[in-house]
Amino acid sequence: MNREQISRLAHANHPIKSPLDDDSVRQLLDRGIPRGDERILDFGCGGGEWLLRALSAYPELHAEGVDIDEGALGDARAAANKLGVEERLDLHHLSAADFASPHSFDLVLSFGATHAFGGLLPTLVAARKHLAPGGRVLIGEGFWDREPSQEAVDMLGDFTDLATTLDRVTADGWTPVHGHVSTRQELDDYEWACWGSLATWALDHPADPDSSQVLETATTRRAEWLRVYRDTWGFVSLVLRRTSD
Template sequence: MTSPPALGNGSRLDFNSPLSEDRAARLVTSLAAPSPATILDLGCGWAELLLRLLAAAPVATGTGVEVHGPDLARARTNAAARKLADRVSFVEGPAESHPDPADVVISIGAFHAFGTVAEALKALHSRVNPGGRLLFGAEFWERPPPADRLAGMWPGASLDDCTDLAGLVDQAIVAGFRPLQVQTASTAEWEDFESGLAADVEEWLASHPAHPEAATVREKLDAQRGMWLRGHRGFLGFAYLTLAVS
């Protein structure tokens, strides 16, 4: 009997964040323009952005660091298929344990590896070579959520979990960076991301409504969707900051 796929495995997503093809292409073009020699992606997941950046920066070598083994397996498969395996290495482990600096450092949705946003930005500053760039992706409040919407988000959600966009940029400046680009995910990018996270499991459920695990899977899907539609939708933003070392 066919078991359900793991919820949130990202098999239907290109990127493990609310990121469109158009925005990804523009970010890659911008980061590749200075012809970086080394690229480091901390919390790389399946490393889609890292691989695209390596393809756009043909003299560069890259390193992806990730704690989730299945994501790294996908990354290695994709690197081999794109003939990039000789220019990229993957390390299974926590981001904070990899101190080696690079010309371009990527940290998208992975600041928790270092603690708070402020602590992450401070730690990442030392990992960017002089004249280099950091692409930093993190959540912020589009507007402060009321108590009922906050209660519908992730367990233990608090107003203190995020700042507003201006506060996020201020934290980058305090850490020693200068903001070259400030971009935020659109509603469409959020919808594609949240829908994509559940798509394979929803399709499995539609095809296996009488499966012994169907009720449990349905409950998990409904809870995940509720956190989005009854929780953070319209309140939680996601920023992509391209930062220079000042």
């Protein structure tokens, strides 16, 4: 079973692929979509959950999503049809770095996809290319809440602390207009949901040839979370505007 398939199983009960609850997602979208008739773009949209929620909440909104997972895009199309928002949604099967559009966007989102550009600041560079004057970026990024072990750094990446993360963003010409630091409840709920969903699938499909691999992945990832990074890793969501366009 490939990485994309495992990710889809893991997020079956937590379709927002970040440690955010429904209220936090709604508040972040409200801050990123002040008018309600914006055109928005999601880099690495997966199953389109952010876009579907935005389209459902704002009937004059238009949205585009980009992802390399064709199966996830198929899920997004099916969900859009069910919700009756398919005419306002365009999906593109390609890497975020290769995306080009004749349109500019009032809001560019990126959650769980900054690796596609090589990190937070390169993702913001890419977002700026697609951003309309006065537009906003809604982006999520990890940070170290406490000094991490080398094992945690090797596992998750070379993040900085929250203050330094914000310093780098502002030094790059962006101004935060809203932010949310995921709570311990959100962080824990996300991890339990991901690895619990994987384990449940494996136990429900014992005859599947991938069952043992999926169960082993769930067991390993849960242990890594609890033993390596649970007490040190945090997640921040930012609504950003260019300090000057």
